[in-house]
Amino acid sequence: MAKHPLFPDTWIDKYSDQLLGYAVTSLRDRDTAKDMVQETFFIALRSKENYRGELSEKNWLFLILRSRILDYFKKKKEVLESQLIKNDGDEDSSQFLETGAWDNDAAPKEWAADRMVESKEFMSVLQQCRDGLSDMQQSVFTLKFIEGIESDVICKELDITSSNYWVLVHRAKLQLRKCLEINWMK
Template sequence: MAKHQLHPEQWIDVFSDLLLNYALIRIKEREIAKDLVQETFLTAIRTKEQYRGEISEMNWLFLILKSRILDHYKKKKEVLESQLKEADDDSDDFFNSTGHWSKNGAPNEWTTDKMVRSAEFMHVLNECKNRLNEVQNAVFTMKYIDGEDSEMICKELNISSSNYWVLVHRAKLKLRECLEKNWMT
């Protein structure tokens, strides 16, 4: 099997848009996403001697970017912890005192097959996802877009399993509410 080669002189032209789109799905702020892509290229240049050619150049760059994104979330650990505390009251609008759906919190009927295929729906979903607080956005993206394992997410974000499931639940509730307001009407 032939080893892959690096072509750093082509990275910006070939990979910058792909990397930026990947980062924008995971990071709300465009400027931070751009900075992370730049950090990815700088890290790749600094560590190119360590590249063994076992994976493609593109996959290697994406692994570096993913690592930069995780570092970004780790640096914001204090923010994430404070958002966890603030999020404790977020689900009050959806449930009554007995834990059942409130009158205005119950889900509407809707089918997803046509919506998922719709570019417009995906745009609305992304807008709704970006309205989540940062920790909910991170957990939802890592779980349902990146397909990461729950244990890995807890470890990477340094949160407990119970906090993780609360965040997933609340993110789903908020996404459903936003989609019902912005897509279903």
């Protein structure tokens, strides 16, 4: 296998915009994302002797950034857990009957989601709806649906149980659906 060389003096010009875009999408906070990209370059520079050349320079930097983002979510874990416990009311129970079936007024409405994803307006409304999620729901939603990380990895990285994970995903989806129906389907 060919070894990929490192050219640290070109990293900022070649990769900073791509890394920043990835970090902003993952963290939804431009200042934190900038800090993460700077840390990524610093860590890569500091550990370049450990680079074995198996990954391309770009992939190696993205791997470091992704690891930093996961560490960031881990550090927020205690705060997120306390918010989860504090907000663990049964806010979605009003959408269901005692039998567990949807209440007719709260049942999902028909809408062509595939066409809406292409719309910049829709993406803006979706972002606003994501902002309404709790920090823990945002973290899980981002890791699962934006980053594409497997649920077992998310549970391990955030140190949450599988059931807790699925409750967070379920509640995030319900909240996003409700927000989109109110703000997009009006």
